[in-house]
Structures are given as structure tokens and as C-alpha cells.
Amino acid sequence: MATSIKLSADETKNRFGVSIAIENFPSEITAVEAKNVQTVLSYMEIAYSPTDNKGTESVKHLCAPNDTFEAVSTFPKAHSAEGYADEHAKVMSALSDLRIVRFDIVSPKGNFVSLRYTARGSHNGGPHNGIPATGNSAEWTAAGNFxxxxxTGKIKHWWKDWDKMRMWKQLGWVKPQDAEFL
Structure with missing residues (x-):
């Protein structure tokens, strides 16, 4: 039975080219799984970079032809991984310091890669959906299954789940009346 290991940001950089710590990672993976992890982590690093994410063109080299993306409750206009990069760039224009703090878990199996990550950012950029910068900071989690x-070794499909309400409440973007968020 494989055990879980922790990779520091430097260890992740040396192994996969991305400087973000991984809290839980299988101790044994195949060479193909390692390449798949590298593809996914490279995509995530670009998509969450306020300077590197310029939309579709930034991530196109990591996406298979006719790839698909599903996250109806969080990014309803995005239907491909490239489209997600476009939509996420809009969020980052409001959260100019947005970044992935850590990968909580990265789990490859064959041509599947699942991950959960923690992100952080402050609304110190442009307006978001007409809401001017609040200066508020937030930390939230999201998960992706690729x-x-x-x-091709590129992303063919991606499902994303995101704790959007927690993020929005912390940033002051929504004040739900019928639900309690701790």
C-alpha cells in the first residue's frame, strides 16, 4: 500500500516545475502519472498567475483539442479549459494578488489527476460584477478532477468545484440572508 508524502514548494519545483507545496501526495506513481501531474500543476500555476494568465493563449499548449470543462455553478460561461483561463483572468483583475497557497492533495491514477487546493486573494484590483474594491482578503478551497x-498528454476534461460562497462572503461580494457561513 502506497503511503502519502508531503512535498515542499522546492521539492514540487524540482519534481514538477511548479513552486507550490503539496500537503498529501502518493509516495509511488508511474512515469506517465508524473507527467500528467506536471501538466495539471503547470496549468494551475498559469491559470492562477495574475501576470501569466492572459486567457486562452496562456494555457492552450496544455489543452487537448476539443477539451471540455464543467463548473456550472461557478463558471457557467466556460466550457473548455481555455475558456476557464479567460473567465478566471476576469476574477484575477479584481483579485490582483490571487494565488494558490498550497495543493492540499494531488492524486494521480492512470490518466486521471484529482487535486484539492487552497487559494487566497484580496479585492484590491478592479471592480467585480460592479462591486468596487473592498480591500477584503479571503481564503478558500477548490477541487479539480482532470x-x-x-x-497528447494534454488536458481533455476538467470538472471543478469551488467554495465560492465562502470566498465571496469574506470579500464582501455577497451577504446571504438565508444561510449562515462560519
Whole structure:
């Protein structure tokens, strides 16, 4: 039975080219799984970079032809991984210091890569949906399940779940009347 290991930001950089710590990672993976992890982490690093995410063109080299993306409750206009980069760039224009703090878990199995991560940012940029900068900071989690195309080694499909309400409440973007968020 494989055990879980922790990778520091430096260890992740040396192994996968991305400087973000991984809290839980399998101690044993195949060479193909390692390449799939590198593809996903590279995509995430670009998509969450206020300077590197310029939308579709920033991530196109990591996406298979006709890739798909599903996150209806969080990014309803995005239907591909490239489209997500476009929509996420809009969020980052409001959260100019947005970053992934750590990967809580990265779990590859064959051509699947699942991850959960913690992100942080402050509304110190432009307006978000007409709300001027609040100066508030937030920390939240999100998860992604990726399918990597076996022929190209690129992202074929991605499902995303995001604790959007927690983020929005901390940033002052929504004040739910019928729910309590601790």
C-alpha cells in the first residue's frame, strides 16, 4: 500500500516545475502519472498567475483539442479549459494578488489527476460584477478532477468545484440572508 508524502514548494519545483507545496501526495506513481501531474500543476500555476494568465493563449499548449470543462455553478460561461483561463483572468483583475497557497492533495491514477487546493486573494484590483474594491482578503478551497488525453498528454476534461460562497462572503461580494457561513 502506497503511503502519502508531503512535498515542499522546492521539492514540487524540482519534481514538477511548479513552486507550490503539496500537503498529501502518493509516495509511488508511474512515469506517465508524473507527467500528467506536471501538466495539471503547470496549468494551475498559469491559470492562477495574475501576470501569466492572459486567457486562452496562456494555457492552450496544455489543452487537448476539443477539451471540455464543467463548473456550472461557478463558471457557467466556460466550457473548455481555455475558456476557464479567460473567465478566471476576469476574477484575477479584481483579485490582483490571487494565488494558490498550497495543493492540499494531488492524486494521480492512470490518466486521471484529482487535486484539492487552497487559494487566497484580496479585492484590491478592479471592480467585480460592479462591486468596487473592498480591500477584503479571503481564503478558500477548490477541487479539480482532470482527465488527461492518453495520446497528447494534454488536458481533455476538467470538472471543478469551488467554495465560492465562502470566498465571496469574506470579500464582501455577497451577504446571504438565508444561510449562515462560519
Amino acid at each position: 482527465v488527461i488525453d492518453e495520446e
